[in-house]
Amino acid sequence: MTAVTAVAAEPLAELRDVTFGYGARSVLRGLDLWIDRGELLAIVGVNGSGKTTLLRLLAGTLRPGSGSVSVFGRRVSAFDRRELARRVAVLPQSLQLPSGFRVAEIVEMGRTPHARSRFGATADDEAAVERALVDAAALDLADRPVEELSGGERQRVLVAMALAQEPELLLLDEPTVHLDLGHQVALLDTVERQRRNRGLTVVAVLHDLALAASYATRVALLDGGRVVAEGPPRDVMRPPLLAATFGVGLDEAITPDGARHLVLRRPGG
């Protein structure tokens, strides 16, 4: 966990010695993690290791039991909710959408923290919503009622809503669990494009280790409420480390193009 390269700039977000519990069940036990501007940090770990809790602390919907959580150089708790929502967006796993709205109206709700006009949308809102729909490949859905959307389309709408918030930090909470492989890749491609082109910082809780390895610039492995390994994917996504955490047999395979891939060892094999 020692930083090899000197950290020049202040991190965009930082969690220091954070503990958190739901009642008697302690989830985070002295977690330390920083997030650099412009990176795509994947959080991986077993169920119950505190991944989603970590995101909620960053989003300000949970408060740490002890330790400090800060974003943009300030404690999260010092932000007004609306002020925080202008800079941090969350893409949930899934969401019940209120029926009767058109897709464009749902995406416009992403403008809520920026809303200035009392009775409608400003030109800024209009432009941000259109850009978000284009970026999330959802422009063709703009006029559709939300109750007619398929699972994949629905997720594109949620991405557009998060992008309409024009955040600097985007938190993804297992955004791909309800999607087929094609849609999973499309979603992460969209997010990755925003990171490269607009400097968006992304923290993504990902279940799929292969996806985490392909898209993350850095991976943090959580176990027992702490970060047990952190670094570039090729350093963290190693069979011995992951096998110990997840309790399964893993191997590394090298494909003809020289890329390394994790493969699951067949049980009993």
Add this chain to the structure above:
Amino acid sequence: MRATLVTARPLLRGPSLGRTALVLGGGGALLLVALVAAVAIGTVGVGPGETAGILAHRLLGLPITATWSPAAETIILDLRLPRVLTAMLVGAGLATAGTVFQALLRNPLADPYIIGTASGASLGAISGLLLPILLPGLAIGAGTAWLGIGAVQVLAFIGGLLTVIVVYAVARSGGRAPVVTLLLTGYAVSSVLAAAVALLMFSSGRALGVIFGWLMGSLGGASWTDLALAAPLVLVAFSAILARWRRLNVLLLGDRQAAHLGLDVERERWILTMLATLATSAVVAISGTIGFVGLVVPHLLRLAIGPDHRLLLPASAVFGALLLVVADLGARLAGGIPVGIITALIGAPFFIWLLRRSRSVALTVAP
């Protein structure tokens, strides 16, 4: 390389001006017709022309020569007009409050009384009705008045408001009052108050009929004084609710997502609950607990014009007013039965028919 897409028309058209004008203008016109008709019709018939003349002359100050008798003028202005205007205010208040509670609780069964307003107001009103009978020595009662307001109205208003404050205080723990806890607490507190109401009714003797009439809801006791006191409260509550249309829309996304979009969800829910309760208590105080308006009107309108509160709130007020004016006219024509009987008798079957016709009544689409 991505092609730049230029959309020909705005993506965020909101409720268009034409649509808004159609819904609110059409509703307003219908309301005006219903108002004149309801004022004209009654045991003593006053022609629609004369009625319009009296209203235009006395309310708008138009120079019209009187072709009507002074008696007709008295009937119109002192008896029927306050009653019809009270029906409008009560209908508008209940439908607005129902719209708010359905959105806040994300529950299509929510009505203005859902977390205890009705039982609290009932207990207050019945105490006001019975105190002079049970405790003849006490100087307050239905006959006594402070500033021209009867004790019944004051106690009903306070009872409704106080109950919701208590329910909220009980449901809140750690600064949070989750929707389910709020609903269950409201149900429990309502049950206790309803038991107290039942006990009072049981021991009320000859006053039972009066109590029952109040519980069913009636506009028979409408007066200019009541109207003047309740109207500002409803108007203030409605304006403050309408100003929060965007937050109501966002709350439909659920607490967590609303928080991610910058809302202080607990605070918003408390403010909106109290505003809706203010409107409900104010109208219940002058009309009793009229059912169904606050449940059915927001529902019908959501199906007809969509869930955007920018248009849904004013439309609910207009059509709630219209529904109750017509229902009260029916109640008068049916020999003065409580209007609550009419709203339930006609409203419920109509509602069932509508539910069977429409495919989706849920407020949200499950993922």
